[in-house]
Amino acid sequence: MFVSTNPATGQSFARYAAHDAPAATRLLDGCGRAFGRWRDTPLAARLDILLRLAGLFEDRVRDLAVLSSREMGKLLPEAEAEVRRCARVCRFYAKMAPRWLADEPYPAETGRRMVVHEPLGVILAVMPWNFPYWQVMRAAAPLLACGNVLAVKHAANVTGAALALEALGREAGLPDGALRVLCIENGLVAGAVAHPAVRGVTLTGSARAGAAVGALAGAHIKKAVMELGGSDPFVVLADANLGDCCVAAESARMRACGQACIAAKRLIVEQPLVAAFTENLAARLAAHRPGDPLDPATTVGPLAREDLLENLDRQVRQSLEKGARLVLGGHRLPRPGFFYAPTLLTDVRPGMPAFDEELFGPVAAVTEAADAEEAVRLANATDYGLGASVWTADTARGLALARRIEAGMVAVNAVPRSDFRLPFGGVKRSGYGRELARSGLTEFSNIKTIVVEDA
Template sequence: MTELTAINPATGETLARYPRMDRDGLEAALARAASAAPDWAARPVAERAARLHDLAGVLRDARETLATTATREMGKRLVEARAEVDKCANACEYYAEHGPDLLQDTMIASDASRSFIAWQPLGTVLLVMPWNFPYWQAFRQAIPATLAGNTVLLKHASNVPGCAEHLERVFTAAGFPEGVFRNLPVGSDAVEGIISDRRVQGVSLTGSEGAGRAVGAAAGKALKSSVLELGGSDAFVVLADADLDHTVEQAVRGRFQNNGETCIAAKRFIVEEAIADAFVERFQAAIEALVIGDPMDEGTNIGPLARDDLRSELHDQVTRSVAAGARLVAGGEPLDGAGYFYPPTLLDAVEPGMAAFDEETFGPVAAVTRARDADHAIELANRSRFGLGGSVWTADPVRGEALARRLECGCAFVNGIVKSDPRLPFGGVKDSGYGRELSELGIREFQNAKTIWVG
C-alpha cells in the first residue's frame, strides 16, 4: 500500500488518504535526525526547557483542532480528546520546570577527588506509538527524550495519520529545530530496519504484546536500548468494606473511559463474595445508564471502537467467555448500523481460563470474578500473565497499601483508578513490558549514565 487511510469509526467513512514515506524520504529523515542530534544535545538545557514551555502554549492554542482530529480518526469522545491535549501541555510544563534539575550531574563520593554521573543523551530515539491516545502516548516519551537532548523519530499507528502530522507541526511551531522531532508515515514493515540503522540509538514502543515481542527482539539483536509498554488486564479489587457507591462510580470510569480502549483500564473486577451481588447490581445499573452515540456529541458516554476488526475480536472474547460459563448481565451484542459501536457489557461469574479473564479485552467489557476473601482476591489478581496496573478499594487505606504491595504490577493504586502522571514512573512487569516512562526514571531510559572519575 502506498497510502495511509484515516477512517471515521463512528460512520465507517474514509476521511482522508495520506502518502506513505518512500525509501528516499526515510533515508533523508534518518540523516536529518542524526545530524541534528549533536547540536540539539549541545544546547543549554534551559533552552531545551524553554521550547517545552512554548510547546505547551502551542498545544493549548491548537486544542480544538487536535482534539477534533483525534475524535474523527479513532473515535474517542471529544471531551476526552480535549483533556488529552491538556494533559500533554501540562506534562510539557512539568518537565520544563523540573527536568533541568533531573539532568544535573549526580555527585558520588569515591576514592577520586571528584566523581559523578554525567547524564548524557543517546542520540536518536524511535517511538512506535499506538492510536488509543494518539497524542499523549507520543508526548510522554518525546517530552523527556527531547529535553534530555535526544532527537525523536515517530512511527505512529497507521489509522491516525492526521494526528501524527499534527504532532510534527506542533513541535515545529514551538521552535524546535528541524530534525529534532520527525513523523515517519511508514508501515510496520519498516520498523525493524529503522531500529537496526546505526543512526538510531534506542526505541520505545507502546502497543500490543505481539508488537512488543517483535520490537524487543529487533532491539536486542541490534543492541539498542528499548522500553516496552504493552497490554494490560488490570485487576480492580473490591474488599467487603469498600464504599460501594463511590467504588461503582469509579469502576465505571476506570473501565469505560476512552471507550474502554485503554491499556490501564480496569478490566477484571475481583470482588469479595460478601458484597458481590450488591456490586454487580449497582454496576449493571450504572452501565445501562451510559449513552452510546456520536463521540462529537457532549452527551455521549461511549463512542465507537477504533476499527471494525477490534470490535469483532472483542465480541469473540465475550462469546467465548459466555460459552465457558460466564453470565452475561448487560450488553454483549454489536450494535447494528453505521460505525463500529459495541455496547457497554458486563459479565459475571468470570473465572480463570475464560477469555475475559486470561486475555486483554480492549473495549467496553467489564468482567466480574468473585473472591472468597482479600487473600483470594490478590491471588486471583496475580493469576495473569499481564502486570501493568491494579487497584484496591477499601475503607482501610493502611490495609489497602499492604495489599497493593502484593499486586504483581508496575502501578498499584489504593482507592483510585490507575492513571499516568508525569511525576510518577509508569510501566509494567511480566508480559506488560519493561522500562519506565515519565518521572525521573523515564528521562533516564534514553540517557548514557556516564561515570566520570577525577584523580
C-alpha cells in the same frame, strides 16, 4: 497509503502517502543530523522550546481534539483533556530537567567523582492510537529535554494526529528532524530499528508487538522501553464503599470506550459484595448513551477500528460459551460505525478470554472471590502486570495487599493512571523499563561516570 476513517460513521475522510524504505532511511538520516544540533543546544534553550510547545498545545486544544475524535472515536471532552495533559507534561519537564540533569557529585578521597547524563541520539517511538497525542508526548517531553530526538512510527489510523504533532514541534522551534513522523508500514520497522542513528526504541502496544520490536532492539544492542498493556485487576473487598468503587469501575470500562492500557479489566469482588456491586454497575452501564463523540450528549463512543470490535465480540462470545453469564449488552450496535453495546459479564473465571486476555472495549468482567486471599491469587493469575487497584475501608490492609499484587502500579481506593510525576511501566508481559518522572528523563541517557584526579 494511510487512510483516516471516522469510527463513528465507518467513512474515510483523509489519505496520507506512506514512506517507502528509502524515504524512511532519508528521514532517519535527517534525524541523526538534527540530533547533533539539538544535543549541542544549551539546556535552557531546549526547555524554552518545550515551553513554547506547551503553549501551542494550549492554544490548539479544540482543533487537535476534534481531529483525534474523528480519527479514533474518543469523546470530545476526553480528547480535549488529553491535549491539555500534553501541555502540562511539557511544563513539568521544563521545570524539573535542570535539577534532574544536573551533574551528581560523589564522595572521593582525592580529586572528584561525578555522574552526568548525556543524550543517546535518535529514539524510535512506536506508538498506539488510543491516546494519539499523550502517548507520544509522555515520551517526547523528557527525551527532548534530555537532548535526544524522536522518530515517531505512529499507528496508521491516527496519521493526521501524528503529523499535527510534527507540525507543532516545528512551529515551537525544534530543529528539522528533532520530532519526525515516519509514515511506514509495520514491515519497515525492522529497518528503522537497525538504522545507525537510532540508539533506542520505546514502544507502547501489544505484547506481540513488544516481543517483536524488543527482539529487534536486542539484536542490534539498543536500549528499549516496552509498555505493553495489561489485564488489570480491580479488587473490591467486602468492606469497600460500594458507590465509590462502582463509579470507578464504570469510569475504567467506559473511558476512551474501554480502550486504555491501564484501565481495570478484571473486576474481582469479594463474595459478600458481589451481588450489590453487579446490580449497581449494571445500572450505571445501562445508562450510557452511545453516539457521535463530537455530540455533547454522547457518553460512550465507538471502538477505534472494525477489527478491534470484531475481536472484542469474539472475546465476549467465547467467554459466554465457557460459562460466563451475560447481564447486559454483548453485541454490536445496529448503527453505522464501530459501536459495541456497554456489556457486563459475571461468573468470569480463569480460562475465559474475558479473564485471560486484555479487554479493549466497553466490557466489564466480574469475578467472584471467596475472600481477600483468593482475590489476590486471582489478581496475580495473569501474564500481565501493568496496573491494579484495591478497594477497602481499611487502608492499612489495602496497602498490605497492594504490596502482594504483581504490577508496576497499584492504587488503594483510587484508579491507577499514568501520572508524569510518578514512574510508569509494567512487569511480566506488560513490559519493562519506565516512563515519566525522573525515569522518563534518564532511561535514554548515557549515565556517564567521570573521575578527575589532580595533576
